[in-house]
Amino acid sequence: MKNYHYPKIPAAEITPKHLFQARRKFMQTAGGAALAALLPQPLWAAGGFGEIKKSEFSTSEALTPLQSVTGYNNFYEFGTGKDDPAARAGNLKTRPWSVRIEGEVKKPITLDIDQILKIAPLEERIYRLRCVEAWSMVVPWLGFPLAELIKCAEPTGKAKYVEFVSLHDPQQMPGQKSAVLDWPYREGLRLDEAMHPLTLLTVGLYGEVLPPQNGAPLRIVVPWKYGFKSAKSIVAIRFLEQQPTTSWMQAGPSEYGFYANVNPEVDHPRWSQAKERRIGEFLKRKTLMFNGYAEQVAPLYAGMDLARYF
């Protein structure tokens, strides 16, 4: 009788123990956070993830303090003031949460946030964040490459663009009672931008579950583009053949383009983009091409007139 051989598991398939534990910790934290949401304490006070893989894409620059990262936000769903999101996002219910994957995909599907978290191990990415308003931060995000989810979604050959749709619920998002933007908030990327290893599907920051004011429970972070490109509180990811019109393009077509790559040479029509104020610093610093990620992303735009495709 022949001995039975277990099928060999490729090394790449094995989740390292610390990641496995980190993921488990995240689930516990998120579960705890759901309970904690009922109590008058911040969501992220529930606990950390434990050990998380550090990424080679991280910058070694000084981190922007947590208080600034979670207290100074542009998230018009909660109001147009910078301190509105921290003050008014407390009612956002981040569990249960599901995300529709639709459009040009082989099998449209609705995924629960817990299923999404199982797609790939979490890693910490310390990225520069450059707002279109000429200020910047350095934020330690937690997530995994959006490409991992896109691979699972199996886009068809027709898919050329990805659109992200944020939650539209004025009960939870009081800023949506005002028509300052056309709700729901929509953002988009070209498929190759979305597949780029820097594009991060994000669920946490500073080692904790993403606070509501930073786009809980699920957002993307596209570090070489102005902050508004990084859609928050995502409920749908659509694969499209045509370039979608984003909320900001609709609000100001001459001021906000589809690409919105950080570019010190292409000014916003009403203000300069040559410099930026790093939050916490006094003197302005020079803004870097593609926010300092030119080495990784410049090839995506080879031959393109970036002043035209701003």
Place this chain on the structure above:
Amino acid sequence: MANVSLDGKALARIKIAAFCLALLPLGKLGFNACLDNLGANPIEKITHVTGFWTLTLLMVTLAATPLRRLSGWSWPIRLRRMLGLFAFGYGSLHLLAYLVLDQFFDWEAIVQDIAKRPYITVGFPAFLLMVPLAVTSTDKMLRRLGGKNWLRLHSLVYPCAIGGVVHYWWLVKKDLSNPLAFASVLAILLGVRVAYRLGGPLFRRPKPARST
């Protein structure tokens, strides 16, 4: 309509109260600055607060004349110089915040801003218009210029206020609610003046109140 003319004591009390009120935003700003309580972007905060109060105080000074005409009260006019100087003070702090805190004397960037950024192109001269008004605010200067010339010069407050509101309107990213509020108030204050000029019966001038 009641002719509210106040004795010197009452006016002095109102003046002190208005002085304290007008100083309050600056006091609050200074207090919070000392406590490091101006948020993640203190420079932006200082710029916004000083700009907001410049415009607010400009509107208040512009309300004095219509108030007298509609109600017969003369005391708002008696506060106008002080509040106008406060507007100039907040405007100066606003400009200084931009020059020193925001740009830190980066003259190249400043000149480019004034030339290229419409909201600064209109905001900067709007501030400059306040300078001659502040300089000629004393009794001595009023006598020197003569009432008529003085009045003519001080009608510069109209383009100044309009420029200030346009400056605010053009700088906000999307949410126009605050600039719209200022624009509405300004439209009413200027509209009342136009209505007077046209001499509508509703706006007949009450007999000038005798000031004490």
